[in-house]
Amino acid sequence: MIVSGLEATVQQPRLSAFQWALLAPGAVLLVVLLVAPIALMAVVSFRPFIAGRVGSGAGWTVRNYTELIEPAYAFYFYDTLRIGFIVSAIALLLATPLAWQAARTKRRAMRVSILGLLIGLLFMSLVARLYAIQMTWGSNGPLAFFGTLIGIPARSAGYAAIQVAIGLLHFVVPMAAIILIGTFQNINPKLEEAAASLGAPRWRVALTITLPLAVPGLLSAFMISFAMCISNFVVPLILGRGIVLFTTNLMYVRFSDVANFPSGAAIGIIMFALAGFVVYALAGFVRWLAPAEARP
Amino acid sequence: MTRMPPSVGTVVDWAAGVMFRILFAASVLFLVIPIVVSVVLSFDDRQFLGPFPPTQFSLRWYRSFLDNPAYLEGLIVSLKLAVLSTLISTAAGASAAYVLSAGRWPGRDVVEMLFLSPKFVPTVVIGFSILGFASAIQVFDPFTRLIMGHVVITIPFTVRATLASLIGIKRSLMEAAISLGAPPWRAFLDVTLPLARTGIVAGGLMAFVLSFDEVAVSLFLSDPFTQTLPIVLVAEMRANLNLTVAAVSTVFAAVTVLIVFFLDRVVGLDRVIGQGLYRG
Amino acid sequence: MNSSGLDVVNVVKRFGDHAAVDGASLSVKDGEIVALLGPSGCGKTTTLRLIAGFEALDAGTIAIGGADIAKLPPYRRDIGLVFQDYALFPHLTVADNINYGMKQRGISKIKRDSRRRELMRLTRLEGFDERRPLALSGGQQQRVALARALAISPKLLLLDEPLSNLDAKLRETLRIELREILRGVGTTTLVVTHDQTEAIGLADRIALMNRGRIVQIGTAREIYEEPATRFVAEFIGRSIWFPGHLKQGTHGAEFLTDDGFALRINAPANARAVNGLSIRPEHVRLSARPNDVSRIPATVMSVEFFGAELIVACRLNSGGRVIRIPIRTDDEAIPVAGASVELGISPDRCKVVADD
Numbered sequence: 055m056i057v058s059g060l061e062a063t064v065q066q067p068r069l070s071a072f073q074w075a076l077l078a079p080g081a082v083l084l085v086v087l088l089v090a091p092i093a094l095m096a097v098v099s100f101r102p103f104i105a106g107r108v109g110s111g112a113g114w115t116v117r118n119y120t121e122l123i124e125p126a127y128a129f130y131f132y133d134t135l136r137i138g139f140i141v142s143a144i145a146l147l148l149a150t151p152l153a154w155q156a157a158r159t160k161r162r163a164m165r166v167s168i169l170g171l172l173i174g175l176l177f178m179s180l181v182a183r184l185y186a187i188q189m190t191w192g193s194n195g196p197l198a199f200f201g202t203l204i205g206i207p208a209r210s211a212g213y214a215a216i217q218v219a220i221g222l223l224h225f226v227v228p229m230a231a232i233i234l235i236g237t238f239q240n241i242n243p244k245l246e247e248a249a250a251s252l253g254a255p256r257w258r259v260a261l262t263i264t265l266p267l268a269v270p271g272l273l274s275a276f277m278i279s280f281a282m283c284i285s286n287f288v289v290p291l292i293l294g295r296g297i298v299l300f301t302t303n304l305m306y307v308r309f310s311d312v313a314n315f316p317s318g319a320a321i322g323i324i325m326f327a328l329a330g331f332v333v334y335a336l337a338g339f340v341r342w343l344a345p346a347e348a349r350p
Numbered sequence: 351m352t353r354m355p356p357s358v359g360t361v362v363d364w365a366a367g368v369m370f371r372i373l374f375a376a377s378v379l380f381l382v383i384p385i386v387v388s389v390v391l392s393f394d395d396r397q398f399l400g401p402f403p404p405t406q407f408s409l410r411w412y413r414s415f416l417d418n419p420a421y422l423e424g425l426i427v428s429l430k431l432a433v434l435s436t437l438i439s440t441a442a443g444a445s446a447a448y449v450l451s452a453g454r455w456p457g458r459d460v461v462e463m464l465f466l467s468p469k470f471v472p473t474v475v476i477g478f479s480i481l482g483f484a485s486a487i488q489v490f491d492p493f494t495r496l497i498m499g500h501v502v503i504t505i506p507f508t509v510r511a512t513l514a515s516l517i518g519i520k521r522s523l524m525e526a527a528i529s530l531g532a533p534p535w536r537a538f539l540d541v542t543l544p545l546a547r548t549g550i551v552a553g554g555l556m557a558f559v560l561s562f563d564e565v566a567v568s569l570f571l572s573d574p575f576t577q578t579l580p581i582v583l584v585a586e587m588r589a590n591l592n593l594t595v596a597a598v599s600t601v602f603a604a605v606t607v608l609i610v611f612f613l614d615r616v617v618g619l620d621r622v623i624g625q626g627l628y629r630g
Numbered sequence: 631m632n633s634s635g636l637d638v639v640n641v642v643k644r645f646g647d648h649a650a651v652d653g654a655s656l657s658v659k660d661g662e663i664v665a666l667l668g669p670s671g672c673g674k675t676t677t678l679r680l681i682a683g684f685e686a687l688d689a690g691t692i693a694i695g696g697a698d699i700a701k702l703p704p705y706r707r708d709i710g711l712v713f714q715d716y717a718l719f720p721h722l723t724v725a726d727n728i729n730y731g732m733k734q735r736g737i738s739k740i741k742r743d744s745r746r747r748e749l750m751r752l753t754r755l756e757g758f759d760e761r762r763p764l765a766l767s768g769g770q771q772q773r774v775a776l777a778r779a780l781a782i783s784p785k786l787l788l789l790d791e792p793l794s795n796l797d798a799k800l801r802e803t804l805r806i807e808l809r810e811i812l813r814g815v816g817t818t819t820l821v822v823t824h825d826q827t828e829a830i831g832l833a834d835r836i837a838l839m840n841r842g843r844i845v846q847i848g849t850a851r852e853i854y855e856e857p858a859t860r861f862v863a864e865f866i867g868r869s870i871w872f873p874g875h876l877k878q879g880t881h882g883a884e885f886l887t888d889d890g891f892a893l894r895i896n897a898p899a900n901a902r903a904v905n906g907l908s909i910r911p912e913h914v915r916l917s918a919r920p921n922d923v924s925r926i927p928a929t930v931m932s933v934e935f936f937g938a939e940l941i942v943a944c945r946l947n948s949g950g951r952v953i954r955i956p957i958r959t960d961d962e963a964i965p966v967a968g969a970s971v972e973l974g975i976s977p978d979r980c981k982v983v984a985d986d
Contacts, residue, residue, distance in 0.1 A: 541719055544721045545721060
């Protein structure tokens with residue numbers, strides 16, 4: 055059938071006054087409350103810090119950036135990225151079976167339970183969840199033996215990193231699983247059936263058919279988990295016991311303990327750039343892996 | 351009849367199936383156990399933090415929660431903050447989403463990025479930068495600053511959710527209303543708004559939950575006299591481990607169960623996630 | 631004077647470099663039903679959207695009842711519009727859908743109710759007041775859309791592909807029904823369609839559109855018998871096309887085809903830019919009569935049986951083109967494959983036109 059309605063989808067070249075009126079409040083809010091503050095922060099990050107004074111001094115300097123290269127500070131960045139990377143990898147491992155079951159189960163009760171759990175966790179207070187993790191995995195908790203099992207006793211300093219990782223996992227696994235549900239749902243089950251009907255065992259079908267098709271989804275789940283981890287603030291704050299600090303916490307400490315605004319601003323700009331890079335890389339990767347015609 | 355010896359393929363299949371089930375169970379347990387533990391502990395009658403499980407149960411920690419004015423004050427600040435910032439960001443976000451969905455006008459992609467970007471900026475950066483900006487423009491009232499920060503972090507969620515619900519609304523509906531004599535604003539109120547309602551409500555709900563639980567932005571923008579509930583809780587958790595926080599967490603968990611139940615009834619959990627291409 | 635008619639004059643609409651509507655003109659008389667017919671992408675939907683006010687004109691005028699409406703916003707044009715997908719408000723009942731336009735006009739509830747009841751009787755929707763649109767069949771939805779558009783007593787009614795969303799089997803019945811309703815209300819109506827059966831079945835006159843212009847306006851019969859261009863001849867009905875040129879022969883006007891036949895024609899009304907000759911296949915006689923002056927020798931290739939008619943494929947001896955001629959099963963001697971025939975063509979059936 056010829057659908058002449060196609061002609062109607064031509065571009066709308068201009069916004070009407072009414073549309074401007076709808077768009078303006080939000081746009082103004084964001085320019086004032088997001089763009090302007092970050093621009094100001096960028097300026098402050100090049101101002102010298104004068105000890106004992108709130109705010110920043112006059113003149114320009116790059117010292118706030120150069121001092122971050124010193125090993126003492128660089129270590130925080132390294133730690134943040136390292137833990138974020140490991141956690142994102144484990145998150146994929148834990149999220150995949152959840153997402154696969156939710157996407158492919160024939161039982162409605164199973165699907166609704168998994169969806170309910172994942173959405174519930176997204177909606178549940180992270181602070182409350184982190185407290186629950188502390189109670190469960192902390193030195194007094196019923197799962198503290200896990201630390202002894204892997205040779206890092208719950209009371210040791212090294213366990214702080216384990217606890218932060220557990221907290222971050224609890225935070226990102228539901229999100230990764232929800233992304234992967236979307237991925238698995240959009241892989242045509244007929245492809246797997248076709249492969250199986252040709253005599254391929256299930257593990258081979260999974261490795262040769264499902265996995266390659268799921269790569270873009272897995273990758274975006276990984277990248278989003280990674281971005282969420284490295285920009286997280288509360289988890290190390292509560293579970294890090296002051297031993298594990300992320301860049302975010304460092305930024306807060308620079309501001310709250312020594313009132314060094316310019317240094318905090320420099321860290322902020324670097325984190326802003328890092329987050330921007332991760333998002334940009336993610337978009338690029340997904341586009342590269344799934345050319346437009348292959349996407350559903 | 352002789353049984354065929356199992357082939358290598360079926361053995362691997364069997365092992366992979368077992369592995370999959372173990373991993374699935376581990377994931378579910380990993381996510382659920384801490385919540386169960388904390389719910390159980392909230393009913394612990396012991397005055398100290400004893401080993402799990404508790405030996406006697408009572409509601410003492412719930413009473414302690416109600417007796418502590420810091421919690422209640424925090425709760426009130428958090429509720430006021432969450433309601434106000436949700437209203438602002440839903441109004442601004444939903445109406446912007448409507449314009450974003452109205453075709454491809456020049457500069458649309460840039461504006462869309464502006465509206466979704468707070469999601470990708472680390473919350474500490476938002477908190478820190480707004481703090482500096484607020485003092486530069488002489489805003490020192492902590493509640494105003496908190497609203498500023500919370501509106502920014504919640505806007506992407508209201509925009510996203512509204513956009514998703516607007517995609518299903520055909521443009522011809524709006525044009526039909528206009529051709530029948532309704533000016534565009536009227537057609538928007540009569541047709542678009544009611545049809546996008548579920549998406550707008552879902553976005554508002556997400557904004558509310560996000561604002562209510564926010565720590566990083568609030569930590570920068572509050573002061574010792576205006577503290578949100580999460581800030582009070584974090585301070586409490588870092589200072590001394592008593593089980594009042596467990597009681598609060600249990601209340602949070604109960605509210606979450608209600609929200610999920612509500613979502614399933616009103617929208618359907620399947621629609622929250624999306625059915626995808628190949629599910630009946 | 632066109633008291634409540636539509637006058638579209640030299641309308642232009644460009645999207646970037648492309649002129650979707652390129653100087654189109656047409657008028658619909660008061661109470662008349664005109665079909666705007668053309669292939670997909672010819673600019674007819676854009677024309678409809680220009681008249682409704684959803685697109686802004688680049689040039690030209692649009693007037694209803696003599697008054698220019700091009701500057702009016704769409705909600706002040708008093709034009710009833712039936713969308714291709716009906717665009718019924720899914721969250722409102724049938725009654726509220728029909729009431730919507732009257733409410734915008736501040737019409738009192740009593741008047742609204744009586745007008746609605748009248749329209750629902752006319753469109754045979756009695757008893758559906760409280761139904762939701764999605765609970766109705768396609769035909770019922772279409773009638774709700776029609777009643778809703780008529781409720782505002784529009785000066786002009788626009789229908790966008792009114793039957794294209796319906797089951798093919800239902801189309802015939804619904805077309806007749808729709809025509810009766812439109813006749814009954816007597817509103818000036820423009821129907822946009824790509825389907826010639828729909829156009830012929832619904833409209834008093836047809837405006838044929840191609841590449842952004844109106845190429846011919848007339849009754850279905852006029853257009854069929856006197857196509858203005860090759861496009862018209864081939865879009866409405868079937869046509870055999872001979873490229874060639876005019877020539878003044880010894881006995882009068884002649885047309886010399888590129889494959890070498892001289893066909894006698896009646897003197898063309900205007901001879902400018904004529905570069906081809908169109909003839910309807912059913913006007914070609916399989917065996918020439920003695921008084922036929924134009925004869926084309928040909929060989930029968932095959933005969934296909936189609937119930938009431940037969941299609942005879944003939945290869946022209948000169949040039950080798952194959953043309954397909956329908957004959958009635960009962961009226962002529964049925965030729966066999968391989969037979970030599972002389973095709974006869976009368977001058978008044980030959981239409982010399984421009985190949986647009």
